[in-house]
Amino acid sequence: MKVKLFVSILICTALVAPSAVAAAPNPSPKPTSTAKPATSNPTSTPKASAVSTTTKKPTKKPVKKKKRVKKTATPIPSPSPIWPPVGFTASSGIYAKIPTGKELLGLLSAKAGLASDVKKCETNACGAVVVAADIQCRWWEIKSTVLMVDPADANKKITLGNLRTTYNSLSPKTYANILLISDEPMYSPKSIDPVTNQEVPPVARTGISVGNISAICHKSATEEKIPSSVYTPVK
Numbered sequence: 001m002k003v004k005l006f007v008s009i010l011i012c013t014a015l016v017a018p019s020a021v022a023a024a025p026n027p028s029p030k031p032t033s034t035a036k037p038a039t040s041n042p043t044s045t046p047k048a049s050a051v052s053t054t055t056k057k058p059t060k061k062p063v064k065k066k067k068r069v070k071k072t073a074t075p076i077p078s079p080s081p082i083w084p085p086v087g088f089t090a091s092s093g094i095y096a097k098i099p100t101g102k103e104l105l106g107l108l109s110a111k112a113g114l115a116s117d118v119k120k121c122e123t124n125a126c127g128a129v130v131v132a133a134d135i136q137c138r139w140w141e142i143k144s145t146v147l148m149v150d151p152a153d154a155n156k157k158i159t160l161g162n163l164r165t166t167y168n169s170l171s172p173k174t175y176a177n178i179l180l181i182s183d184e185p186m187y188s189p190k191s192i193d194p195v196t197n198q199e200v201p202p203v204a205r206t207g208i209s210v211g212n213i214s215a216i217c218h219k220s221a222t223e224e225k226i227p228s229s230v231y232t233p234v235k
Helices: 101-110 112-120
Strands: 002-007 089-091 094-097 124-133 139-150 153-167 176-185 208-218 228-233
Touching (some): 124 139, 139 176, 176 208, 176 228
Antiparallel strands (some): 002 208, 094 124, 124 176, 139 153, 139 208
């Protein structure tokens, strides 16, 4: 039993300086002196006194502010994925979406195991699709077509071949990013210039894309080898 979903989308390869306030220095008090004049009484002993007083305001020690030790922040758990998916093509609980260039780049950078696949996509026509389902899919089957703009008419496309890609089991409400890698070369083969007898570098073939993508969620197991990718050129 299988559920099929068709995706009709084509994809191409102050800082503020701290203020300072200067405090005016406190004027130091001037010393004062007092003296009693001597009297004319011969029997009395002249008394003289000089008193000098200096007052100074006590210096206040700066109060150090205690640093508050922040408690370790509790990690915020990742939010649950939105379900049903937004921006996906949906049919009978099966969802599919063509990733944007930015999303695809993030996918390729996050998974080191895809390095060999990325290498293939530098020379071959490739595409991608994101799939998910309400139910468990025992395996996925993705069918697509490699197309090229007709050199005679830019409004038409020529089918270069058909691509069939399979993917492993996927739990319910789980996303999978599937690369669609064909054997269709993106460059013309090397050749020898008959006049100079020199090797001519390969030339890029423009207007090639992967489209007409359909995703099939299989509920029953299969005996074929998964994952797999089979490209059949149109002769």
